[in-house]
Amino acid sequence: MGKLFGTDGIRGVPWNYPFTEDFISKIGYAATLVLAHYNKRPGRKPVVLIGMDSRGSGKRIKKALVEGIWANKFKVLDLGVISTPAVAYLVRREDADFGIVISASHNPPEFNGIKFFSCDGLKLNDAIENKIEALLLSGKPLTFRRIKHAIQKKDYSRDYIDFLKGTLPRGFSLKGVKLVLDCANGAAYKTAPQIFKELGADITVIGAKPDGKNINIGCGALYTEAMQNSTVRSKAFCGISLDGDADRCMFSDEKGRLLDGDDLVSIAAPYMRGKGRLINDKAVLTFMSNYGLIKYLNDLGIKAVQVPVGDKNVTDAMRKEDLKIGGESSGHIIFREFAPTGDGILTALQILAAVRDMGKPFSYFKNLWKRYPQVVGSLKVANKPPLEQVHGFRDKILKFEGKLKGNGRIFIRYSGTEPLLRILVEGESRAVIKDISDDLMEHYRKHSGALQTAKR
Incomplete structure (x- = not known):
């Protein structure tokens, strides 16, 4: 993770740095300089698909981005207001060179973001993001001629709807x-x-x-x-x-x-296994998934592969072992049979298809596994020092892990999109894990320059 790119693209508050219009144009230009080297068809004019969510700042950000993209003679297709997974799907289907989504996902409307997708419909890997970032932060002027063109609009909503419906079993109906x-x-x-x-x-x-x-x-x-x-x-x-x-x-x-993302994986993974669709009897989860889900899947013979938070990390782990289901408790679920990234509508359809096929109400699945008590705390931080450099912090974590005796866990990380430290503690006793969480947050607050506790 760099200084601009977090776990899900570049985020900020327009029109503060790095979301000033001039810098946004430079982001667009730098992206073309790097991604031009991945052009699948040398000699063909490169094509970029760009979409956005419904935030009011999206149009101005798009205008600034496109100015930078045009400067390197890329063709731009404006998809309008469109979901992130739709852009990921269309980049692959339309054989575009890359895609951009202007969105801050679940964040409040005052934020916005810029996400890039490769020609394969995947979020950019760290190496490519680092190359773009190096151009932007090198200290050398990134100059280019701003060229104005009429942007070409394209509506692919029908294509995307047909794709989603095509992932369902033949004859499936919600009538x-x-x-x-x-x-x-x-x-x-x-x-x-x-x-x-x-x-x-x-x-x-x-x-x-x-x-x-x-x-x-x-x-x-x-x-x-x-x-x-x-x-x-x-x-x-x-x-x-x-x-x-x-x-x-x-x-x-x-x-x-x-029912959160953990519940949805607990429905999908066993169902897929029963249908012979769960490769290697594995599912990918993040370290934020509930400990109870890991035990439940393990009891069913399904191994949980755990990775750091971020659907990009889930995707990478799935690709490495050719796995077909992965997800986060936040609701990012990847059905890799159909799409390489998380898709909320696709997830909803696949879960509905599974539940309807099993003939059960959703309440049946809510009670299938024991959810361990979980305390998640946040601290706003002024900077993000390595945790091992916070005086006495690692020793305190080891002491509390011993107290949990294998029936719980402690997971601590910095947010990739916000100035936050997140602390997750799970165990059989809510009182015990709350004391552990409070103690760890207080220790960090005293020794690391953290600011006020974030409201949840």
């Missing part, structure tokens, strides 16, 4: 099934309802009136209460919440209880 769908006032506010309507579902739609300022506000995968309440009120089969760029989702069972 007469009541669903609640929360679109987070984000990128999928049109596409997601259309797909479920075409499948015959009786849907109640919320969070589908974006105004540029309301993405993820009181709705979406981080704020699911409205969706859960609506699910109970309408006596729906389930509820679904997407996030702002629709690369993740959360469910509610018919009783209004939340």
Whole structure:
């Protein structure tokens, strides 16, 4: 992870650095200088697909980016408001050289971000990101001639809808099934309802009136209460919440209880194994997944491969062993049979197909495994010193790990997108793990320059 790129692209608050218009143009230009070397068809004019979520700042960011991209004579296709996974899919299908999504995903509307996708529909690897970053931060002037062109708009929504429906079993239908769908006032506010309507579902739609300022506000995968309440009120089969760029989702069972990414993997992985689709009997999880899920899968003969947080890390591990299911507790689930990155709508469809095939209500799956108590704390930090350099911190962690005696764990990391230290503690006793978490946060606060506790 570099100084500009985090775990999911470049993020910030427009129009502060690095999201000043001039620097955004330089980001676009630097990306073309690096990615031109990966052009799949030498001699052909390189093509970039660019899309964005519903944030009000998106259009100005796009204009600045495109100025930098045009300077290196790349052709730009503007996909408009579109989900992140749709761009990832279309980059591959349209044989584009790379793709860009302007989005800060689940973050509040005052933030925005820039995500890049390679010609394979994958997020850029660290080596490529480092090359782009080196050009931007070398200290040498990055100058180019700004050329104005009329941007070419392209609507691929029908193609993307057909792709998603094509991943479902032949004859699959949701006719007469009541669903609640929360679109987070984000990128999928049109596409997601259309797909479920075409499948015959009786849907109640919320969070589908974006105004540029309301993405993820009181709705979406981080704020699911409205969706859960609506699910109970309408006596729906389930509820679904997407996030702002629709690369993740959360469910509610018919009783209004939340099913997060861990719950979704606990449904999908055993189902796929039963259908002979789970390669090597493995699923990829991050270190933030609940310890109870790891034990549950292990008891079923499914090994959990654990990686650092970030769907890019999940994807890399899946590609390494050709695995077919992986995900994060946040709701990023990758069904690699169909797509190389997380896709909230695809996840929703695949989970619905599995649950309907098994003939069970969602509440049945909520009770299949014991979720260990988990305390997650955050500290806002002024900088991110290596944890081993924080005086006495490692020794304290080892002492508490011994106290848990193998029936729990401690996981500590810096956020890749925000100035935060995150501390996760799991164990059989909530009182014990809360004491451990509080002690660790207080120790870090005293010895590392951390600031105030983040509100959750």
